[in-house]
Amino acid sequence: MHLTSETFDQNARDALRDPVLHGALRNLADNFVERRRAAIASVDDWEGLREKARVIKEQTLCHLDRYLLQFVENAEKAGVKFHWARDGKEACGIVLNLLKKRGAKHVVKSKSMATEEIHLNAALEAEGIEPVETDLGEWIIQLAGETPSHIVVPAIHKTKAQIADLFVDKVGIEKTDDVDVLTRTARNILRQRFAEAEVGISGVNFGVAETGTIVILENEGNIRLTTGLPKTHIAVMGIEKIIPKFADLDVFLKLLPRSGTGQRLTAYQSIITGVKRNVTDEGPDEIHIVLMDNGRSRMLAHPVTRQSLACIRCGACLNACPVYQQVGGHAYGSVYPGPIGAVITPQLIGISKAKQLPYASSLCGACREVCPVKIDIPELLLHLRAEITDGTAGGAESNPQRKRKFTESLAFRMYGFAWSGPVSYGLGIKAARLMQKLVVRDGRIGKVSGFVAKLLPPLGAWTAWRDAPAVAERSFREQWRDGLGNNSQWSVVSGQ
Amino acid sequence: MKVSVFITCLVDQLCPNVGVSMVAVLRRVGCEVVFDERQTCCGQPAFNTGYRNEAQKFAKRFIKIFEESAAEAIVSPSGSCVAMVKHFHELFPTDEKWRERAGKIAARTHEFGSFLVNVLKVEDVGASSTGRITWHDACHGLRDLNIRDEPRRLLKNVKGVEFVEMSNADVCCGFGGTFSVKFPEISAGILDNKIESIEKADVCAVVSGDASCLMQIGGRLSRLDSKVKPMHLAEILACQNHLR
Ligand code: SF4
Numbered sequence: 001m002h003l004t005s006e007t008f009d010q011n012a013r014d015a016l017r018d019p020v021l022h023g024a025l026r027n028l029a030d031n032f033v034e035r036r037r038a039a040i041a042s043v044d045d046w047e048g049l050r051e052k053a054r055v056i057k058e059q060t061l062c063h064l065d066r067y068l069l070q071f072v073e074n075a076e077k078a079g080v081k082f083h084w085a086r087d088g089k090e091a092c093g094i095v096l097n098l099l100k101k102r103g104a105k106h107v108v109k110s111k112s113m114a115t116e117e118i119h120l121n122a123a124l125e126a127e128g129i130e131p132v133e134t135d136l137g138e139w140i141i142q143l144a145g146e147t148p149s150h151i152v153v154p155a156i157h158k159t160k161a162q163i164a165d166l167f168v169d170k171v172g173i174e175k176t177d178d179v180d181v182l183t184r185t186a187r188n189i190l191r192q193r194f195a196e197a198e199v200g201i202s203g204v205n206f207g208v209a210e211t212g213t214i215v216i217l218e219n220e221g222n223i224r225l226t227t228g229l230p231k232t233h234i235a236v237m238g239i240e241k242i243i244p245k246f247a248d249l250d251v252f253l254k255l256l257p258r259s260g261t262g263q264r265l266t267a268y269q270s271i272i273t274g275v276k277r278n279v280t281d282e283g284p285d286e287i288h289i290v291l292m293d294n295g296r297s298r299m300l301a302h303p304v305t306r307q308s309l310a311c312i313r314c315g316a317c318l319n320a321c322p323v324y325q326q327v328g329g330h331a332y333g334s335v336y337p338g339p340i341g342a343v344i345t346p347q348l349i350g351i352s353k354a355k356q357l358p359y360a361s362s363l364c365g366a367c368r369e370v371c372p373v374k375i376d377i378p379e380l381l382l383h384l385r386a387e388i389t390d391g392t393a394g395g396a397e398s399n400p401q402r403k404r405k406f407t408e409s410l411a412f413r414m415y416g417f418a419w420s421g422p423v424s425y426g427l428g429i430k431a432a433r434l435m436q437k438l439v440v441r442d443g444r445i446g447k448v449s450g451f452v453a454k455l456l457p458p459l460g461a462w463t464a465w466r467d468a469p470a471v472a473e474r475s476f477r478e479q480w481r482d483g484l485g486n487n488s489q490w491s492v493v494s495g496q
Numbered sequence: 497m498k499v500s501v502f503i504t505c506l507v508d509q510l511c512p513n514v515g516v517s518m519v520a521v522l523r524r525v526g527c528e529v530v531f532d533e534r535q536t537c538c539g540q541p542a543f544n545t546g547y548r549n550e551a552q553k554f555a556k557r558f559i560k561i562f563e564e565s566a567a568e569a570i571v572s573p574s575g576s577c578v579a580m581v582k583h584f585h586e587l588f589p590t591d592e593k594w595r596e597r598a599g600k601i602a603a604r605t606h607e608f609g610s611f612l613v614n615v616l617k618v619e620d621v622g623a624s625s626t627g628r629i630t631w632h633d634a635c636h637g638l639r640d641l642n643i644r645d646e647p648r649r650l651l652k653n654v655k656g657v658e659f660v661e662m663s664n665a666d667v668c669c670g671f672g673g674t675f676s677v678k679f680p681e682i683s684a685g686i687l688d689n690k691i692e693s694i695e696k697a698d699v700c701a702v703v704s705g706d707a708s709c710l711m712q713i714g715g716r717l718s719r720l721d722s723k724v725k726p727m728h729l730a731e732i733l734a735c736q737n738h739l740r
Pocket of ligand 1 (some may be wrong): 259312314317370401
């Protein structure tokens with residue numbers, strides 16, 4: 001069963017109780033965070049490079065229409081056919097049509113978040129075509145009938161033992177804990193699939209406007225085969241993947257692998273400019289690019305949400321996020337989990353279906369700190385939160401009617417009143433001091449339950465895990481009046 | 497230098513000793529300290545929960561009150577509340593006048609530790625205490641205000657204490673304002689990693705620059721009956737054991 005964003009809180013609670021997942025996430029955090037740190041140390045001016053990338057992305061997005069046309073024009077000159085898709089359904093339809101027209105029975109696919117986003121596999125399977133995922137992690141997920149839990153390492157939630165069991169079950173090998181045997185098994189099976197495939201489907205990391213080139217990065221060599229071996233190559237790309245110049249790759253190829261996997265460079269970079277020039281050359285006869293909007297032009301419209309489109313899907317913000325490290329990817333109920341997922345998902349599927357996600361962050365800013373293109377994710381989360389409370393959230397719906405959560409908005413109005421001046425503030429504090437007599441023991445508030453927890457749900461939630469401090473007998477302002485304010489010689493000496 | 501204290505709600509009501517300590521240290525290093533009793537909240541809880549209209553009211557109130565003060569600096573024992581003041585201008589996207597006023601107030605507002613080191617250029621405030629201590633980087637101080645070395649330098653100059661770095665000192669404690677009660681289980685999961693780091697560092701106190709983190713960390717330490725004490729930077733800098 002696939003989880004949805006609507007039940008994030010429950011998904012998260014379940015994930016927190018899963019010790020296997022916890023172990024996997026701990027490894028991820030330790031390894032990737034460390035590897036990234038080491039890798040960025042090998043760049044002289046990392047911060048300067050990030051700033052360059054941010055500026056390139058921002059300028060491109062501000063003139064996206066122009067760059068897109070330039071990209072299309074140049075790629076068409078090199079023999080690429082283009083298809084425009086307004087949304088995921090259209091994109092899936094286009095791919096399906098291309099496959100049907102070619103009578104394709106065997107289709108291989110390389111890892112691509114754009115195709116995950118539009119659930120392309122499900123759409124094709126419904127029409128009797130089962131594309132084979134050729135990235136090892138994606139293939140494992142496909143065998144298990146699951147969704148990726150990380151945008152770079154899709155099977156990060158699975159242990160070696162679970163994968164071995166899966167192989168025994170699905171491809172009928174003897175049980176083994178030898179990783180080499182497992183990868184060799186996968187490779188042998190996948191080679192077979194490559195050999196028989198009529199069409200290869202891929203995503204795109206960068207589309208270079210100046211040359212009409214598409215660039216795809218990877219480590220396993222399967223993308224090279226997916227895009228090079230079958231007669232037809234179909235690439236699905238979001239309209240935001242454009243960069244203006246070939247030389248800009250210098251910036252992004254330094255940033256992406258270092259941020260994502262802590263590598264200086266991925267093992268393979270496929271740089272594809274059009275179809276083969278001579279019949280004797282290698283490569284496909286036809287290349288089709290499906291340019292997909294699917295909510296992106298809506299994000300483009302506002303300067304804050306526009307930042308979401310700068311994402312190069314490196315996964316660094318997931319690895320660095322304390323929330324992701326606790327609950328993993330599936331809890332988000334979206335192909336885009338973690339901080340960037342909490343930002344993109346509500347904008348893709350509609351905020352009413354992912355209302356909790358913008359709040360699923362402590363706003364610690366670790367994501368912003370590691371993001372290679374300097375997306376201010378906390379700012380975006382705050383923007384979405386404000387849209388939710390204002391009821392102006394657009395998302396995938398048109399002009400939705402929204403109500404603020406009644407109790408919360410009441411609480412904030414009360415707080416607005418209580419803190420509006422010293423008199424009401426003083427009254428509020430006096431009331432709190434009086435009420436806390438019920439629950440304070442030894443100067444602190446332990447676990448509250450029963451009617452107090454019902455009356456004050458936040459206090460119940462807080463004290464389920466932590467003691468709460470009592471309101472002080474003499475506040476700072478009272479102590480100031482008591483004499484702290486008068487005596488300029490006053491000083492404190494207190495032992496530790 | 498004349499300094500106006502921005503005390504913050506949490507310190508005022510829940511841990512006033514932090515404010516008292518800050519006043520003591522500021523005076524010790526030669527500041528004249530004033531406090532405007534009309535001040536209330538900076539509006540951070542509203543802002544972070546998406547209630548921008550409410551947050552804007554708080555911001556205006558704050559700006560008006562502190563504009564009247566002749567103090568050169570506004571100093572606060574909380575990185576996150578100072579960061580909120582630095583965000584004020586965002587609440588007036590179309591109001592140039594208020595944006596400007598917000599900007600001026602923000603420029604005068606400093607987090608306590610950063611004020612000592614970067615404005616007053618003081619790294620040794622003449623404090624002394626005992627025991628082994630470590631530092632927890634509060635997220636907003638670290639990532640919004642870029643405060644990393646300042647508190648460490650101040651702590652290393654406290655006579656009689658041994659300062660140690662714990663692992664993952666710069667990782668969030670899981671507080672996150674309303675996040676801590678909206679998703680208490682996740683918040684507590686993050687917190688327990690922090691507690692593990694603190695316990696591994698084998699210290700008698702964990703020091704930080706934000707009362708909110710200390711409430712989160714301290715609340716869990718207290719629940720677990722830990723021997724480790726949560727302390728605010730101001731509290732340890734106020735210690736002068738050698739004078740006892
Ligand atoms: S938001 Fe930034 S850090 Fe996160 S995946 Fe995108 S580019 Fe990477």
